[in-house]
Amino acid sequence: MTSMPRTDTDVYHNTSQPLSSDLSHANTMALSCTANEVVTVTDEAQLDKFMSTADDTVFVLSGGSNVLLPARLNITVLRPLMRGITVLDQTLEHIDIEVMAGENWHDLVVYTVAQGWYGLENLALIPGLTGAAPVQNIGAYGVQLEDTLHSLKAYHIPTKTWHQLSPSDCQFGYRDSIFKHAPNTWLITRVTFRLHLDENRVLASYGDVKSIAQEHAKQQGRLGLTPSDVMHAIIDIRSQKLPDPKQLPNCGSYFQNPIISQAQFLALQTTYPDIKGYPLPEARVKVAAGWLIEQAGLKGSGVAPIMTHIHQALVLTNHAPFTATQSDVALAQAHIISSVYDKFAITLNREPVWVNMDGSIGQDSYV
Ligand SMILES: Cc1cc2nc3c(=O)[nH]c(=O)nc-3n(C[C@H](O)[C@H](O)[C@H](O)COP(=O)(O)OP(=O)(O)OC[C@H]3O[C@@H](n4cnc5c(N)ncnc54)[C@H](O)[C@@H]3O)c2cc1C
Incomplete structure:
Protein backbone atom coordinates (compact mmCIF):
# COMPACT_ATOMS: atom_id res chain seq x y z
CA MET A 1 0.00 0.00 0.00
CA ASP A 244 -9.93 29.40 -3.29
CA PRO A 245 -11.75 28.53 -0.03
CA LYS A 246 -8.52 29.20 1.87
CA GLN A 247 -8.57 32.81 0.67
CA LEU A 248 -12.34 33.34 0.60
CA PRO A 249 -14.44 30.66 2.28
CA ASN A 250 -17.06 29.05 0.04
CA CYS A 251 -18.52 25.67 -0.78
CA GLY A 252 -18.27 25.76 -4.57
CA SER A 253 -21.37 26.04 -6.75
CA TYR A 254 -24.16 26.87 -4.34
CA PHE A 255 -27.13 26.26 -6.64
CA GLN A 256 -27.85 23.48 -9.11
CA ASN A 257 -28.52 24.49 -12.69
CA PRO A 258 -32.34 24.38 -12.82
CA ILE A 259 -34.14 22.29 -15.41
CA ILE A 260 -37.20 23.93 -16.97
CA SER A 261 -39.58 23.05 -19.79
CA GLN A 262 -38.62 23.98 -23.34
CA ALA A 263 -41.83 26.06 -23.52
CA GLN A 264 -40.79 28.15 -20.52
CA PHE A 265 -37.28 28.49 -21.94
CA LEU A 266 -38.56 29.74 -25.31
CA ALA A 267 -40.89 32.20 -23.58
CA LEU A 268 -37.98 33.55 -21.50
CA GLN A 269 -35.79 33.74 -24.60
CA THR A 270 -38.12 36.29 -26.19
CA THR A 271 -37.49 38.66 -23.24
CA TYR A 272 -33.92 37.59 -22.53
CA PRO A 273 -32.24 36.62 -25.83
CA ASP A 274 -28.92 35.99 -23.99
CA ILE A 275 -30.37 33.35 -21.63
CA LYS A 276 -28.03 30.35 -21.44
CA GLY A 277 -29.62 26.92 -21.80
CA TYR A 278 -28.53 23.36 -22.63
CA PRO A 279 -31.21 21.21 -24.32
CA LEU A 280 -32.09 17.95 -22.56
CA PRO A 281 -34.25 15.00 -23.62
CA GLU A 282 -38.02 15.17 -23.15
CA ALA A 283 -38.33 18.84 -24.17
CA ARG A 284 -36.48 20.16 -21.15
CA VAL A 285 -33.69 22.71 -20.90
CA LYS A 286 -31.00 23.11 -18.26
CA VAL A 287 -30.47 26.80 -17.49
CA ALA A 288 -27.25 28.29 -16.08
CA ALA A 289 -28.05 29.25 -12.48
CA GLY A 290 -25.09 31.67 -12.37
CA TRP A 291 -26.52 33.60 -15.32
CA LEU A 292 -29.95 33.86 -13.65
CA ILE A 293 -28.41 35.18 -10.42
CA GLU A 294 -26.29 37.68 -12.34
CA GLN A 295 -29.30 38.90 -14.34
CA ALA A 296 -31.23 39.31 -11.09
CA GLY A 297 -28.56 41.90 -10.21
CA LEU A 298 -26.96 39.77 -7.50
CA LYS A 299 -23.40 39.29 -8.75
CA GLY A 300 -21.14 40.38 -5.88
CA SER A 301 -24.08 41.00 -3.56
CA GLY A 302 -26.28 39.03 -1.17
CA VAL A 303 -27.02 39.53 2.51
CA ALA A 304 -23.79 40.39 4.35
CA PRO A 305 -21.62 38.63 5.29
CA ILE A 306 -22.73 35.98 2.76
CA MET A 307 -22.24 37.37 -0.75
CA THR A 308 -22.10 35.91 -4.24
CA HIS A 309 -18.61 36.03 -5.71
CA ILE A 310 -17.78 39.09 -7.80
CA HIS A 311 -16.60 36.94 -10.73
CA GLN A 312 -18.83 33.87 -10.29
CA ALA A 313 -22.38 34.56 -9.10
CA LEU A 314 -23.04 30.85 -8.53
CA VAL A 315 -20.61 30.75 -5.62
CA LEU A 316 -21.66 32.09 -2.19
CA THR A 317 -18.74 33.37 -0.16
CA ASN A 318 -18.41 34.01 3.58
CA HIS A 319 -16.89 37.39 4.44
CA ALA A 320 -16.96 36.73 8.20
CA PRO A 321 -15.02 33.45 8.46
CA PHE A 322 -15.47 31.39 11.66
CA THR A 323 -18.06 33.92 12.92
CA ALA A 324 -20.89 33.76 10.39
CA THR A 325 -23.40 30.99 11.00
CA GLN A 326 -25.76 28.85 9.02
CA SER A 327 -28.56 31.37 9.71
CA ASP A 328 -26.58 34.03 7.79
CA VAL A 329 -26.39 31.62 4.85
CA ALA A 330 -30.14 30.98 5.09
CA LEU A 331 -30.88 34.70 4.81
CA ALA A 332 -28.67 35.17 1.74
CA GLN A 333 -30.00 32.00 0.15
CA ALA A 334 -33.64 33.08 0.67
CA HIS A 335 -32.89 36.52 -0.81
CA ILE A 336 -31.28 35.02 -3.92
CA ILE A 337 -33.97 32.38 -4.44
CA SER A 338 -36.80 34.90 -4.16
CA SER A 339 -35.06 37.50 -6.37
CA VAL A 340 -34.48 34.94 -9.12
CA TYR A 341 -38.03 33.61 -8.80
CA ASP A 342 -39.54 37.13 -9.00
CA LYS A 343 -37.66 37.79 -12.25
CA PHE A 344 -37.80 34.42 -14.03
CA ALA A 345 -40.38 32.27 -12.20
CA ILE A 346 -37.62 29.67 -11.74
CA THR A 347 -36.88 28.14 -8.33
CA LEU A 348 -33.22 27.53 -7.56
CA ASN A 349 -32.23 24.47 -5.53
CA ARG A 350 -29.21 24.32 -3.27
CA GLU A 351 -26.34 21.93 -4.08
CA PRO A 352 -24.39 21.59 -0.78
CA VAL A 353 -25.71 19.49 2.08
CA TRP A 354 -27.67 21.42 4.73
CA VAL A 355 -26.99 19.85 8.13
CA ASN A 356 -29.54 20.35 10.92
CA MET A 357 -28.71 20.58 14.64
CA ASP A 358 -29.64 16.93 15.19
CA GLY A 359 -27.41 15.81 12.29
CA SER A 360 -30.32 15.21 9.92
CA ILE A 361 -30.03 16.61 6.42
CA GLY A 362 -32.34 18.84 4.51
CA GLN A 363 -34.75 21.62 5.19
CA ASP A 364 -33.48 25.00 6.29
CA SER A 365 -34.71 25.72 9.75
CA TYR A 366 -34.31 29.45 9.24
CA VAL A 367 -36.24 30.09 6.02
C1 LIG B 1 -14.28 25.54 -4.47
C2 LIG B 1 -15.12 24.28 -4.62
C3 LIG B 1 -15.27 23.71 -5.87
C4 LIG B 1 -16.06 22.54 -6.02
N1 LIG B 1 -16.18 22.01 -7.27
C5 LIG B 1 -16.93 20.90 -7.44
C6 LIG B 1 -17.08 20.34 -8.76
O1 LIG B 1 -16.53 20.82 -9.76
N2 LIG B 1 -17.84 19.22 -8.89
C7 LIG B 1 -18.45 18.64 -7.81
O2 LIG B 1 -19.12 17.62 -8.02
N3 LIG B 1 -18.32 19.15 -6.56
C8 LIG B 1 -17.59 20.26 -6.36
N4 LIG B 1 -17.46 20.80 -5.10
C9 LIG B 1 -18.16 20.17 -3.96
C10 LIG B 1 -17.27 19.23 -3.08
O3 LIG B 1 -15.93 19.52 -3.22
C11 LIG B 1 -17.51 17.75 -3.40
O4 LIG B 1 -18.88 17.42 -3.19
C12 LIG B 1 -16.64 16.83 -2.52
O5 LIG B 1 -16.75 15.50 -2.95
C13 LIG B 1 -17.03 16.88 -1.04
O6 LIG B 1 -16.03 16.19 -0.33
P1 LIG B 1 -15.77 16.45 1.20
O7 LIG B 1 -14.74 15.50 1.63
O8 LIG B 1 -15.48 17.88 1.45
O9 LIG B 1 -17.20 16.04 1.81
P2 LIG B 1 -17.98 16.68 3.04
O10 LIG B 1 -18.35 18.08 2.70
O11 LIG B 1 -17.27 16.44 4.30
O12 LIG B 1 -19.31 15.78 3.02
C14 LIG B 1 -20.26 15.90 1.99
C15 LIG B 1 -21.38 14.87 2.23
O13 LIG B 1 -20.87 13.56 2.10
C16 LIG B 1 -21.03 12.82 3.32
N5 LIG B 1 -19.79 12.06 3.49
C17 LIG B 1 -18.54 12.56 3.63
N6 LIG B 1 -17.64 11.57 3.69
C18 LIG B 1 -18.32 10.41 3.60
C19 LIG B 1 -17.94 9.05 3.62
N7 LIG B 1 -16.67 8.64 3.73
N8 LIG B 1 -18.93 8.11 3.53
C20 LIG B 1 -20.23 8.47 3.41
N9 LIG B 1 -20.65 9.76 3.39
C21 LIG B 1 -19.70 10.71 3.49
C22 LIG B 1 -21.25 13.86 4.40
O14 LIG B 1 -22.02 13.34 5.48
C23 LIG B 1 -21.99 14.94 3.63
O15 LIG B 1 -23.35 14.59 3.54
C24 LIG B 1 -16.68 21.97 -4.90
C25 LIG B 1 -16.52 22.55 -3.63
C26 LIG B 1 -15.75 23.70 -3.49
C27 LIG B 1 -15.56 24.30 -2.12
Whole structure:
Protein backbone atom coordinates (compact mmCIF):
# COMPACT_ATOMS: atom_id res chain seq x y z
CA MET A 1 0.00 0.00 0.00
CA THR A 2 1.24 3.46 -0.91
CA SER A 3 0.44 6.62 0.95
CA MET A 4 0.79 9.99 -0.71
CA PRO A 5 2.70 12.62 1.24
CA ARG A 6 0.23 15.06 2.76
CA THR A 7 0.38 18.45 1.04
CA ASP A 8 -1.19 21.69 2.15
CA THR A 9 -3.93 21.28 -0.44
CA ASP A 10 -6.50 20.90 2.27
CA VAL A 11 -5.96 23.03 5.33
CA TYR A 12 -9.36 21.98 6.59
CA HIS A 13 -8.10 18.47 7.03
CA ASN A 14 -4.91 18.55 9.01
CA THR A 15 -4.52 15.23 10.79
CA SER A 16 -1.44 16.39 12.67
CA GLN A 17 -3.72 18.54 14.85
CA PRO A 18 -5.99 16.88 17.41
CA LEU A 19 -9.57 17.38 16.31
CA SER A 20 -11.58 19.43 18.76
CA SER A 21 -15.34 19.67 18.85
CA ASP A 22 -15.01 23.08 17.16
CA LEU A 23 -15.65 22.42 13.47
CA SER A 24 -15.37 26.04 12.30
CA HIS A 25 -12.05 25.19 10.63
CA ALA A 26 -13.31 21.87 9.30
CA ASN A 27 -15.72 23.28 6.69
CA THR A 28 -14.62 25.29 3.65
CA MET A 29 -17.49 27.77 4.13
CA ALA A 30 -15.84 28.56 7.50
CA LEU A 31 -19.20 28.61 9.33
CA SER A 32 -19.02 28.67 13.08
CA CYS A 33 -19.92 25.20 14.38
CA THR A 34 -19.40 23.22 17.58
CA ALA A 35 -20.27 19.53 17.80
CA ASN A 36 -20.94 17.35 20.84
CA GLU A 37 -17.95 15.18 20.03
CA VAL A 38 -15.63 14.59 17.06
CA VAL A 39 -14.22 11.10 16.56
CA THR A 40 -11.50 10.34 14.02
CA VAL A 41 -11.08 6.85 12.60
CA THR A 42 -7.91 5.98 10.73
CA ASP A 43 -8.63 2.33 9.95
CA GLU A 44 -11.62 0.05 9.56
CA ALA A 45 -10.95 -1.86 12.78
CA GLN A 46 -11.19 1.43 14.71
CA LEU A 47 -14.48 2.15 13.01
CA ASP A 48 -15.82 -1.30 13.93
CA LYS A 49 -14.69 -0.83 17.51
CA PHE A 50 -16.20 2.63 17.83
CA MET A 51 -19.51 1.63 16.26
CA SER A 52 -19.81 -1.48 18.42
CA THR A 53 -20.48 0.74 21.41
CA ALA A 54 -21.90 3.85 19.71
CA ASP A 55 -25.54 4.29 18.84
CA ASP A 56 -26.34 4.76 15.17
CA THR A 57 -26.74 8.54 15.24
CA VAL A 58 -23.50 9.92 13.86
CA PHE A 59 -22.79 12.55 11.24
CA VAL A 60 -20.02 11.67 8.76
CA LEU A 61 -17.72 14.58 7.90
CA SER A 62 -14.77 14.41 5.51
CA GLY A 63 -13.23 17.57 3.99
CA GLY A 64 -16.26 19.75 4.79
CA SER A 65 -16.38 21.28 1.28
CA ASN A 66 -19.97 20.37 0.52
CA VAL A 67 -21.71 20.97 3.84
CA LEU A 68 -23.43 23.85 5.59
CA LEU A 69 -22.97 23.12 9.27
CA PRO A 70 -25.23 24.47 12.04
CA ALA A 71 -23.82 26.62 14.84
CA ARG A 72 -24.45 23.73 17.24
CA LEU A 73 -24.35 20.08 16.14
CA ASN A 74 -25.91 17.95 18.90
CA ILE A 75 -24.47 14.69 17.66
CA THR A 76 -21.20 12.80 17.37
CA VAL A 77 -19.25 13.67 14.22
CA LEU A 78 -17.30 10.79 12.71
CA ARG A 79 -14.35 11.65 10.46
CA PRO A 80 -13.07 8.77 8.27
CA LEU A 81 -9.43 9.68 7.70
CA MET A 82 -7.97 6.30 6.68
CA ARG A 83 -5.12 6.62 4.17
CA GLY A 84 -3.54 4.51 1.46
CA ILE A 85 -3.62 3.50 -2.19
CA THR A 86 -3.28 -0.12 -3.31
CA VAL A 87 -2.94 -1.51 -6.84
CA LEU A 88 -5.38 -4.44 -7.07
CA ASP A 89 -5.04 -5.50 -10.68
CA GLN A 90 -3.37 -4.43 -13.91
CA THR A 91 -3.80 -5.45 -17.55
CA LEU A 92 -2.38 -3.92 -20.74
CA GLU A 93 -5.38 -1.58 -20.91
CA HIS A 94 -6.34 -0.72 -17.37
CA ILE A 95 -5.34 -0.64 -13.73
CA ASP A 96 -7.59 -1.08 -10.69
CA ILE A 97 -6.61 0.96 -7.65
CA GLU A 98 -8.21 0.94 -4.24
CA VAL A 99 -8.11 4.28 -2.46
CA MET A 100 -8.88 4.77 1.22
CA ALA A 101 -11.54 7.31 2.14
CA GLY A 102 -9.22 9.84 3.80
CA GLU A 103 -7.01 10.45 0.75
CA ASN A 104 -7.27 14.04 -0.48
CA TRP A 105 -9.12 13.99 -3.80
CA HIS A 106 -7.02 16.50 -5.74
CA ASP A 107 -3.77 14.93 -4.55
CA LEU A 108 -5.10 11.59 -5.77
CA VAL A 109 -5.84 13.02 -9.23
CA VAL A 110 -2.33 14.50 -9.49
CA TYR A 111 -0.79 11.24 -8.25
CA THR A 112 -2.67 9.04 -10.74
CA VAL A 113 -1.80 11.27 -13.70
CA ALA A 114 1.87 11.27 -12.63
CA GLN A 115 1.79 7.44 -12.57
CA GLY A 116 0.36 7.36 -16.12
CA TRP A 117 -3.08 6.18 -14.92
CA TYR A 118 -5.83 8.13 -16.60
CA GLY A 119 -9.50 8.88 -16.12
CA LEU A 120 -9.56 11.29 -13.18
CA GLU A 121 -7.75 14.24 -14.80
CA ASN A 122 -10.93 16.24 -15.56
CA LEU A 123 -11.84 16.11 -11.87
CA ALA A 124 -8.71 17.97 -10.74
CA LEU A 125 -8.94 20.65 -8.05
CA ILE A 126 -12.26 19.49 -6.61
CA PRO A 127 -11.80 19.87 -2.85
CA GLY A 128 -12.57 17.15 -0.33
CA LEU A 129 -11.62 13.57 0.41
CA THR A 130 -12.01 10.44 -1.69
CA GLY A 131 -14.63 8.79 0.54
CA ALA A 132 -17.04 11.67 -0.04
CA ALA A 133 -16.58 11.76 -3.83
CA PRO A 134 -19.20 9.06 -4.58
CA VAL A 135 -21.78 10.79 -2.36
CA GLN A 136 -22.64 13.39 -4.97
CA ASN A 137 -20.99 11.55 -7.87
CA ILE A 138 -18.61 14.48 -8.29
CA GLY A 139 -18.41 15.80 -11.79
CA ALA A 140 -16.67 18.46 -13.84
CA TYR A 141 -15.71 19.14 -17.45
CA GLY A 142 -17.73 16.33 -18.95
CA VAL A 143 -16.61 13.59 -16.52
CA GLN A 144 -18.31 12.13 -13.46
CA LEU A 145 -16.91 9.88 -10.76
CA GLU A 146 -19.12 7.01 -11.93
CA ASP A 147 -17.13 6.88 -15.22
CA THR A 148 -14.19 5.27 -13.40
CA LEU A 149 -15.71 3.86 -10.22
CA HIS A 150 -15.37 0.09 -10.14
CA SER A 151 -16.74 -0.66 -6.66
CA LEU A 152 -16.62 0.64 -3.12
CA LYS A 153 -16.62 -0.64 0.42
CA ALA A 154 -18.97 0.93 2.92
CA TYR A 155 -20.15 0.42 6.48
CA HIS A 156 -23.93 0.38 6.90
CA ILE A 157 -24.43 2.34 10.12
CA PRO A 158 -27.94 1.19 11.15
CA THR A 159 -27.11 -2.54 10.86
CA LYS A 160 -23.39 -2.22 11.70
CA THR A 161 -22.47 -4.38 8.70
CA TRP A 162 -19.92 -4.11 5.89
CA HIS A 163 -20.89 -4.09 2.20
CA GLN A 164 -19.20 -4.09 -1.20
CA LEU A 165 -21.22 -1.90 -3.59
CA SER A 166 -21.12 -1.94 -7.39
CA PRO A 167 -21.77 1.21 -9.49
CA SER A 168 -25.36 0.10 -10.06
CA ASP A 169 -25.85 -0.41 -6.30
CA CYS A 170 -24.76 3.22 -5.86
CA GLN A 171 -27.63 4.45 -8.10
CA PHE A 172 -25.59 7.31 -9.51
CA GLY A 173 -27.26 10.28 -11.14
CA TYR A 174 -26.29 13.87 -11.86
CA ARG A 175 -24.68 15.01 -8.55
CA ASP A 176 -26.65 12.21 -6.97
CA SER A 177 -26.33 8.71 -5.48
CA ILE A 178 -27.95 6.35 -3.01
CA PHE A 179 -25.76 7.95 -0.31
CA LYS A 180 -27.42 11.34 -0.82
CA HIS A 181 -30.84 9.82 -0.37
CA ALA A 182 -29.94 7.95 2.79
CA PRO A 183 -27.79 10.43 4.74
CA ASN A 184 -25.85 9.17 7.77
CA THR A 185 -26.62 5.58 6.75
CA TRP A 186 -23.46 4.63 4.88
CA LEU A 187 -19.84 5.34 5.66
CA ILE A 188 -17.62 4.78 2.64
CA THR A 189 -14.16 3.54 3.63
CA ARG A 190 -12.55 2.52 0.29
CA VAL A 191 -13.18 3.30 -3.35
CA THR A 192 -11.85 1.20 -6.22
CA PHE A 193 -11.25 2.93 -9.55
CA ARG A 194 -10.60 1.35 -12.93
CA LEU A 195 -8.20 3.73 -14.66
CA HIS A 196 -6.84 3.58 -18.21
CA LEU A 197 -3.25 3.15 -19.27
CA ASP A 198 -3.85 4.55 -22.75
CA GLU A 199 -2.62 8.15 -23.06
CA ASN A 200 -4.78 8.78 -26.07
CA ARG A 201 -7.99 8.65 -24.08
CA VAL A 202 -8.19 12.41 -23.65
CA LEU A 203 -11.46 14.21 -23.04
CA ALA A 204 -10.82 17.90 -23.65
CA SER A 205 -13.98 18.88 -25.44
CA TYR A 206 -15.42 21.11 -22.75
CA GLY A 207 -15.21 24.92 -23.00
CA ASP A 208 -11.67 26.31 -23.22
CA VAL A 209 -10.03 23.10 -22.02
CA LYS A 210 -8.70 22.04 -25.40
CA SER A 211 -7.04 25.33 -26.38
CA ILE A 212 -5.43 25.78 -22.96
CA ALA A 213 -4.29 22.12 -22.92
CA GLN A 214 -2.78 22.60 -26.40
CA GLU A 215 -0.89 25.63 -25.16
CA HIS A 216 0.45 23.54 -22.25
CA ALA A 217 1.52 20.78 -24.66
CA LYS A 218 3.25 23.35 -26.89
CA GLN A 219 5.20 24.69 -23.92
CA GLN A 220 6.41 21.13 -23.31
CA GLY A 221 7.44 20.83 -26.99
CA ARG A 222 4.68 18.34 -27.87
CA LEU A 223 1.98 18.36 -30.52
CA GLY A 224 -0.50 15.77 -29.21
CA LEU A 225 -2.46 16.22 -25.99
CA THR A 226 -1.83 14.09 -22.92
CA PRO A 227 -4.09 13.67 -19.86
CA SER A 228 -1.52 15.71 -17.98
CA ASP A 229 -2.09 18.66 -20.37
CA VAL A 230 -5.83 18.35 -19.77
CA MET A 231 -5.34 18.27 -16.01
CA HIS A 232 -3.12 21.37 -16.09
CA ALA A 233 -5.66 23.20 -18.29
CA ILE A 234 -8.43 22.39 -15.84
CA ILE A 235 -6.33 23.49 -12.87
CA ASP A 236 -5.64 26.80 -14.70
CA ILE A 237 -9.28 27.39 -15.57
CA ARG A 238 -10.63 26.46 -12.15
CA SER A 239 -8.03 28.56 -10.32
CA GLN A 240 -9.13 31.61 -12.30
CA LYS A 241 -12.86 30.96 -12.10
CA LEU A 242 -13.44 29.71 -8.58
CA PRO A 243 -12.36 31.45 -5.38
CA ASP A 244 -9.93 29.40 -3.29
CA PRO A 245 -11.75 28.53 -0.03
CA LYS A 246 -8.52 29.20 1.87
CA GLN A 247 -8.57 32.81 0.67
CA LEU A 248 -12.34 33.34 0.60
CA PRO A 249 -14.44 30.66 2.28
CA ASN A 250 -17.06 29.05 0.04
CA CYS A 251 -18.52 25.67 -0.78
CA GLY A 252 -18.27 25.76 -4.57
CA SER A 253 -21.37 26.04 -6.75
CA TYR A 254 -24.16 26.87 -4.34
CA PHE A 255 -27.13 26.26 -6.64
CA GLN A 256 -27.85 23.48 -9.11
CA ASN A 257 -28.52 24.49 -12.69
CA PRO A 258 -32.34 24.38 -12.82
CA ILE A 259 -34.14 22.29 -15.41
CA ILE A 260 -37.20 23.93 -16.97
CA SER A 261 -39.58 23.05 -19.79
CA GLN A 262 -38.62 23.98 -23.34
CA ALA A 263 -41.83 26.06 -23.52
CA GLN A 264 -40.79 28.15 -20.52
CA PHE A 265 -37.28 28.49 -21.94
CA LEU A 266 -38.56 29.74 -25.31
CA ALA A 267 -40.89 32.20 -23.58
CA LEU A 268 -37.98 33.55 -21.50
CA GLN A 269 -35.79 33.74 -24.60
CA THR A 270 -38.12 36.29 -26.19
CA THR A 271 -37.49 38.66 -23.24
CA TYR A 272 -33.92 37.59 -22.53
CA PRO A 273 -32.24 36.62 -25.83
CA ASP A 274 -28.92 35.99 -23.99
CA ILE A 275 -30.37 33.35 -21.63
CA LYS A 276 -28.03 30.35 -21.44
CA GLY A 277 -29.62 26.92 -21.80
CA TYR A 278 -28.53 23.36 -22.63
CA PRO A 279 -31.21 21.21 -24.32
CA LEU A 280 -32.09 17.95 -22.56
CA PRO A 281 -34.25 15.00 -23.62
CA GLU A 282 -38.02 15.17 -23.15
CA ALA A 283 -38.33 18.84 -24.17
CA ARG A 284 -36.48 20.16 -21.15
CA VAL A 285 -33.69 22.71 -20.90
CA LYS A 286 -31.00 23.11 -18.26
CA VAL A 287 -30.47 26.80 -17.49
CA ALA A 288 -27.25 28.29 -16.08
CA ALA A 289 -28.05 29.25 -12.48
CA GLY A 290 -25.09 31.67 -12.37
CA TRP A 291 -26.52 33.60 -15.32
CA LEU A 292 -29.95 33.86 -13.65
CA ILE A 293 -28.41 35.18 -10.42
CA GLU A 294 -26.29 37.68 -12.34
CA GLN A 295 -29.30 38.90 -14.34
CA ALA A 296 -31.23 39.31 -11.09
CA GLY A 297 -28.56 41.90 -10.21
CA LEU A 298 -26.96 39.77 -7.50
CA LYS A 299 -23.40 39.29 -8.75
CA GLY A 300 -21.14 40.38 -5.88
CA SER A 301 -24.08 41.00 -3.56
CA GLY A 302 -26.28 39.03 -1.17
CA VAL A 303 -27.02 39.53 2.51
CA ALA A 304 -23.79 40.39 4.35
CA PRO A 305 -21.62 38.63 5.29
CA ILE A 306 -22.73 35.98 2.76
CA MET A 307 -22.24 37.37 -0.75
CA THR A 308 -22.10 35.91 -4.24
CA HIS A 309 -18.61 36.03 -5.71
CA ILE A 310 -17.78 39.09 -7.80
CA HIS A 311 -16.60 36.94 -10.73
CA GLN A 312 -18.83 33.87 -10.29
CA ALA A 313 -22.38 34.56 -9.10
CA LEU A 314 -23.04 30.85 -8.53
CA VAL A 315 -20.61 30.75 -5.62
CA LEU A 316 -21.66 32.09 -2.19
CA THR A 317 -18.74 33.37 -0.16
CA ASN A 318 -18.41 34.01 3.58
CA HIS A 319 -16.89 37.39 4.44
CA ALA A 320 -16.96 36.73 8.20
CA PRO A 321 -15.02 33.45 8.46
CA PHE A 322 -15.47 31.39 11.66
CA THR A 323 -18.06 33.92 12.92
CA ALA A 324 -20.89 33.76 10.39
CA THR A 325 -23.40 30.99 11.00
CA GLN A 326 -25.76 28.85 9.02
CA SER A 327 -28.56 31.37 9.71
CA ASP A 328 -26.58 34.03 7.79
CA VAL A 329 -26.39 31.62 4.85
CA ALA A 330 -30.14 30.98 5.09
CA LEU A 331 -30.88 34.70 4.81
CA ALA A 332 -28.67 35.17 1.74
CA GLN A 333 -30.00 32.00 0.15
CA ALA A 334 -33.64 33.08 0.67
CA HIS A 335 -32.89 36.52 -0.81
CA ILE A 336 -31.28 35.02 -3.92
CA ILE A 337 -33.97 32.38 -4.44
CA SER A 338 -36.80 34.90 -4.16
CA SER A 339 -35.06 37.50 -6.37
CA VAL A 340 -34.48 34.94 -9.12
CA TYR A 341 -38.03 33.61 -8.80
CA ASP A 342 -39.54 37.13 -9.00
CA LYS A 343 -37.66 37.79 -12.25
CA PHE A 344 -37.80 34.42 -14.03
CA ALA A 345 -40.38 32.27 -12.20
CA ILE A 346 -37.62 29.67 -11.74
CA THR A 347 -36.88 28.14 -8.33
CA LEU A 348 -33.22 27.53 -7.56
CA ASN A 349 -32.23 24.47 -5.53
CA ARG A 350 -29.21 24.32 -3.27
CA GLU A 351 -26.34 21.93 -4.08
CA PRO A 352 -24.39 21.59 -0.78
CA VAL A 353 -25.71 19.49 2.08
CA TRP A 354 -27.67 21.42 4.73
CA VAL A 355 -26.99 19.85 8.13
CA ASN A 356 -29.54 20.35 10.92
CA MET A 357 -28.71 20.58 14.64
CA ASP A 358 -29.64 16.93 15.19
CA GLY A 359 -27.41 15.81 12.29
CA SER A 360 -30.32 15.21 9.92
CA ILE A 361 -30.03 16.61 6.42
CA GLY A 362 -32.34 18.84 4.51
CA GLN A 363 -34.75 21.62 5.19
CA ASP A 364 -33.48 25.00 6.29
CA SER A 365 -34.71 25.72 9.75
CA TYR A 366 -34.31 29.45 9.24
CA VAL A 367 -36.24 30.09 6.02
C1 LIG B 1 -14.28 25.54 -4.47
C2 LIG B 1 -15.12 24.28 -4.62
C3 LIG B 1 -15.27 23.71 -5.87
C4 LIG B 1 -16.06 22.54 -6.02
N1 LIG B 1 -16.18 22.01 -7.27
C5 LIG B 1 -16.93 20.90 -7.44
C6 LIG B 1 -17.08 20.34 -8.76
O1 LIG B 1 -16.53 20.82 -9.76
N2 LIG B 1 -17.84 19.22 -8.89
C7 LIG B 1 -18.45 18.64 -7.81
O2 LIG B 1 -19.12 17.62 -8.02
N3 LIG B 1 -18.32 19.15 -6.56
C8 LIG B 1 -17.59 20.26 -6.36
N4 LIG B 1 -17.46 20.80 -5.10
C9 LIG B 1 -18.16 20.17 -3.96
C10 LIG B 1 -17.27 19.23 -3.08
O3 LIG B 1 -15.93 19.52 -3.22
C11 LIG B 1 -17.51 17.75 -3.40
O4 LIG B 1 -18.88 17.42 -3.19
C12 LIG B 1 -16.64 16.83 -2.52
O5 LIG B 1 -16.75 15.50 -2.95
C13 LIG B 1 -17.03 16.88 -1.04
O6 LIG B 1 -16.03 16.19 -0.33
P1 LIG B 1 -15.77 16.45 1.20
O7 LIG B 1 -14.74 15.50 1.63
O8 LIG B 1 -15.48 17.88 1.45
O9 LIG B 1 -17.20 16.04 1.81
P2 LIG B 1 -17.98 16.68 3.04
O10 LIG B 1 -18.35 18.08 2.70
O11 LIG B 1 -17.27 16.44 4.30
O12 LIG B 1 -19.31 15.78 3.02
C14 LIG B 1 -20.26 15.90 1.99
C15 LIG B 1 -21.38 14.87 2.23
O13 LIG B 1 -20.87 13.56 2.10
C16 LIG B 1 -21.03 12.82 3.32
N5 LIG B 1 -19.79 12.06 3.49
C17 LIG B 1 -18.54 12.56 3.63
N6 LIG B 1 -17.64 11.57 3.69
C18 LIG B 1 -18.32 10.41 3.60
C19 LIG B 1 -17.94 9.05 3.62
N7 LIG B 1 -16.67 8.64 3.73
N8 LIG B 1 -18.93 8.11 3.53
C20 LIG B 1 -20.23 8.47 3.41
N9 LIG B 1 -20.65 9.76 3.39
C21 LIG B 1 -19.70 10.71 3.49
C22 LIG B 1 -21.25 13.86 4.40
O14 LIG B 1 -22.02 13.34 5.48
C23 LIG B 1 -21.99 14.94 3.63
O15 LIG B 1 -23.35 14.59 3.54
C24 LIG B 1 -16.68 21.97 -4.90
C25 LIG B 1 -16.52 22.55 -3.63
C26 LIG B 1 -15.75 23.70 -3.49
C27 LIG B 1 -15.56 24.30 -2.12
